[in-house]
Amino acid sequence: MEKFRYLPMTEKDQQDMLEQIGVDQLEDLFQDIPKDVRFQGDLNIEEALDETKLVKEMTRLANKNRNVKDYPSFLGAGVYEHYIPSVVNHMLLRSEFFTAYTPYQPEISQGELQGIFEFQTMICELTGMDLANSSMYDGPTALAEAAMMSAGQTKKKTILVSKTVHPEARQVLKSSAKGQNLTVVEIDEKDGMTDLSHLETEYNDDTASVIVQYPNFFGHIEDLEAIEKIAHQGKSLFVVSSNPLSLGVLQPPGVYGADVVVGDAQPFGIPTQLGGPHCGYFAVTKKLMRKVPGRLVGQTTDDHGQRGFVLTLQAREQHIRRDKATSNICSNQALNALGASIAMSSIGKQGLKEMATQNVQKSHYAKKQLEQQGIEVVSKQPFFNEFVIRLPKSVKEVNKELLEQGIIGGLDLARFYDDKQHLMLVAVTELRTKEEIDQFALVLGGIK
Secondary structure, eight states: OTTOTTOOOOHHHHHHHHHHHTOSSGGGGGTTSOGGGSOOSOOSOOOOOOHHHHHHHHHHHHTTSOOTTTSOBOOOTTOOOOOOOTHHHHHHTSHHHHTOOOOSSGGGOHHHHHHHHHHHHHHHHHHTOSEEOSOBSOHHHHHHHHHHHHHHHHTOOEEEEETTSOHHHHHHHHHHHHHTTOEEEEEOEETTEEOHHHHHHHOOTTEEEEEEEESOTTSBOOOHHHHHHHHTSSSOEEEEEEOGGGGGTSOOGGGGTOSEEEEEOTTTTOOOGGGOOOOEEEEEOGGGGGGOOSOOEEEEEOTTSOEEEEEOSSOGGGGGOGGGSSOSOOOOOHHHHHHHHHHHHHHHHHHHHHHHHHHHHHHHHHHHHHHHTTOEEOOOSOBSSEEEEEOSSOHHHHHHHHHHTTOBOOEEGGGTOTTOTTEEEEEOOTTOOHHHHHHHHHHHHTOO
16 A cells, blocks of 8 residues: 555554454445445446556646636636736645634634635725625625525515526526525516616515626626615615626725625636636625624734634524524635735735726727627627627637637627527636737637
């Protein structure tokens, strides 16, 4: 066994453990399972490789992927390639952060607790809300938890969610709602925006919350002021899912009377990395602070008057109450939240504003270049860093041609919407250069 340096258990170790539990051999552990249902023979898998051959094989497989380091990417739709300061990884890989799990004992977790507290503070500043929790698993999870919280707070059973909210987030919402016996009603989109007249029609006394995305899935800036008036006709909550980077240039949802603001902190310091893991955020007004799911870190002082940090506003038992708990979230993405905090701190307030502004400017430059190449830009509404274009043939075919030209294309909207054949959602971040945008427009313009 010694040739496997990461498997410390020797045959003697195994024998000692068997003796300790009172059996002679490994097969004795399965004696309660009838022999006729046990698997006989060898599994149909390849022979184990030694470490050198395994590394070579995994490298060969990895090299078959097309990645954003080698290819310029115009794919967004919830996961974006942004600038990540090099200090982020240097800090995250420190053992005290990388191996930390849960800060239940504040006396030995002050560093991690302070890191989380700073994350909460920055999220509040961005969203214009009173307080934020220590993070959620990802943006869609945070959105679903906001809907569940709204039902618990209002004692109502209907969730109104716009079809301009990310389709995958809506799927997560429906899964959560089913377990809570809630009704999810999807509000139509009109010209890439939430259909306000349909929202008015569907709103009733049983509405627990109205959920929209800002900027929405198609990149457009929703009219939060108009939606808030409809959402707050009764006692329902107004929930906004927002790309936090966009809040560097857009008015925060808190200004428009949002009760809950959720989203994904992925744009700050978290790579695209095949779609995860990410870091959801969850921010609320002060009146909802005792209803917040997950964890909340508070600032306090010890007996000597020194500043300290603790988990607050919920009992430890919340995490083990099963069906009596107000949420099934009992953890958080501490490491990714720390990465987001380090990124935000490194970039700074002015840098964040500049970064967000570049997203606006470069995406609008891309729109102009595409139009000059004869590509129809469907998006007529104001947008942040994403917009929709119409192509002469299926997006799947076009993306294959783009890949052959060394470019990762945008999202095929037909994947989620039956009525959006030949439509591509294009994302342009601050990392795209003028040359890359020009080449993208040139290649698309040449596709017939």
